[in-house]
Amino acid sequence: MELLTGTLEFLKDILSEPALLIGLMSLVGLVALKSPGHKILTGTLGPILGYLMLSAGAAFIVENLAPLGLMIEHGFNIQGVVPNNEAVVAAAQELLGVETMSILVLGLVLNIVIARFTKYKYVFLTGHHSFFMACLLSAVLGATGLEGAQLIIIGGFLLGAWSAISPAIGQKYTLKVTDGDEVAMGHFGSLGYYLSAWVGSKVGNPSDNTENIDIPEKWSFLRNTTIATAITMIFFYVISAIVAGPEFVSTLSNGTSPLLFAAMAGLKFAVGVAIVYAGVRMILADLIPAFQGIATKIIPNAVPAVDCAVFFTYAQTAVIIGFVCSFIGGVIGMVVLGFAGGVLIIPGLVPHFFCGATAGIYGNATGGRKGAIIGSFVNGLAITFLPAMLLPVLGELGFANTTFGDFDFTVLGILIGQAGNALNMAGIYAILLIVLLALVIPNFVKTKSAALNNYTTEDEDNRKVRGA
Template sequence: MSTFTIILEFFRDVLKQPALLMGIMALIGLVALKRPTFKVMTGTLKPILGYLMLGAGADFIVANLTPLGKMIEEGFHITGVVPNNEAIVSVAQKVLGIETMSILVAGLVINLLIARFTKYKYVFLTGHHSFFMACLLSAVLGASGMKGAELIFIGGFILGAWSAISPAIGQKYTLKVTDGDEIAMGHFGSLGYYLSAWVGKFAGKPEESTEKMEVPEQWGFLRDTTISTALTMMIFYLIAAFAAGASYVNTLSGEMSPFLFAIMSALKFAVGVTIVYAGVRMILGDLIPAFQGIATKIIPNAIPAVDCAVFFTYAPTAVVIGFISSFIGGIIGMLLLGTAGGVLIIPGLVPHFFCGATAGIYGNATGGRKGAALGAFVNGLAITFLPAFLLPVLGQLGFQNTTFGDADFGFLGILLGKAYDAVGPAGIYILVAILVIVLVIPNHIKTKAHAINNVQG
């Protein structure tokens, strides 16, 4: 292996780590602000450690959702495709490793250039999602016949452009969620969250927030997010365990009693959510102040676009409501696909938890508890039908048994695939031209804020 390849792989691995990206951005911002050395050190390390804590909590959640998903499939006799970003990326990397890596690097550079020279001031910091999108683009563009420098440049541009445009699309909703905090959504489930917010405003009133729900004194303990999450998930796990049967659950639980295993898994899930919250607080406490250095000295008015889990602390009750509502939407979507004779998309608990929870938060911001429930339900339908329609596009490359789970992947993949089917490679270039126009036009229009849509409406 050559030295150049080793260096390239090192940088690829760095760019895939959101924790390091956040740390690098914080370091640049603090140095630009000329902070003392000790503040630079602590201000750089805290976002890194906070994101690692968030990641540890997310891993704990995923580990304990896996047996729940297996029990549901066994207990209710469901077979089909489970959307999973990590699974399809691991398959695709064997075929498209170099292309994906090159698109990832090009996309990050183009995102920074767009933030510097246009009104799309959003710097996308969720590195693993950039990596997933780079993989999708290499697969879809490769299927269209592109290769080499053409594939890397077009893929990198689309990745960089969408990394700047997708946070801007729903920034007015994000400002409602955060009550004006200067962060944006940096997660490629964003279209589902914005759809939830749009639907939410027709469902209820924002002042009827999930966080203001009146709870009788004897039920006051439910206001503790960890407790309410634990109790809710215990019901889920026990139902699934009873449906699957003790003999099957024994294959998952080892020597532990099957129903005790279900209860312990639910409690561990709640602990994972609590770890995520603690990590989020550490990130926000230091990243936003440090980012002001970038926003004032390097990329004027830059706004960090961060992972969806960062928003969980803004409406913890909506997290639980959103997850349950999205999952119900996924079940109904699966049944509708089955009735229509399509491929069954089994509700993946990981996308329905993270994306559903975030959709609940956005729906709550515009429509209160009714908005949280209905908005997340619609998100559940979206992340069921979009992966189903994306399957044929990816199937050309032999990925028939898995697909991407989050809304933006489905939307962009289907759009690019249909554009190519309609007019060949020219369809891809037409979409690229549209992105260029979308990026350039706002520079010639007077807007209320320096960044597109960064005004709370």
């Protein structure tokens, strides 16, 4: 038993590390293509180093967002719950560690099986989000009375299925975002991004693209994304520092002048974004060609589903617009909850940056500037109200002071929790049946593409012509 637990722990460490998972997939693809040894080496290390660079940039962003959140909470005297995936996971791991690891391993294996034998050809490569989802499933399913092998099998199936289904749901929108790159969304905030894209299609015109904003010559420096990000974030930080007051800010700045500390934090944030962009370019440069080996030799027509930050380079102006508008939506949602007498969900800057930015990119792809603004605003409202609805479910598990922040976690947590509470095991089995039918039925229906909702044969031919 100890050996089994140790093996599961080792596998969990590997499979929950996105850099290694992406590198492993790239290695398999290159070997399948019978690439020469030097190309296998560089093609495997490239995505690993790229993802580590992306992670370093993301960590730098998160590190510099923390004082901004504290200044906002103190300056505006806000008390409530800040949605935080990591906090819930840390608490749940103490109770359900082995179950979570087992669900993670089974879920990743079933994702590959589903991609091989159904039309959901999407291979989910964002390992840490798979780990978060395994944790949510173990906690919510455990609260319904499931335990042992039954808990692991049902949780693993749901994880593997949603890992393949969620990229497919909005792939038609992802194709608009990437304009030809063969990737899918592999992030469990996906429903929020697709909602933003749908809203964008109703309110705007994709030709009015955020990246085509006409900027006068004297303001042309704003076309440099790093500089534009720095200026925007310095404004945010300095205003927050002024409102919080020098006495409080000095507790965060280690003796540095409060305003200088705020300005430097804004500049560091921009550097973090630049590092993310550089890492994304490294990932895509090697992963997409290598993945063709998997798509042709192992899982025909497979599509890699990658982290939301990978999409930041496709619409860099929309990233900032999405963050700001999502955060505004979060603030308004918090005020509404306050007036309604509910628990205040304080806008978490990490989910509003990463999820809000991605929602802005998707809204822009279908509705241009209006789509980016309104779509990400709606996303901000959603990731405020949904965590508030999930809070009672998690509260019953002893996690009353925190909640998941991303869209998919909250939706699945609410659905499974409510189904289990209302119908007991019958509710869980009903969800399993619906998911199973969703996986199987497309296999018996003629679709335009081998990978559900992906490029049609005609689209693929056009892409090859453009590539030539």
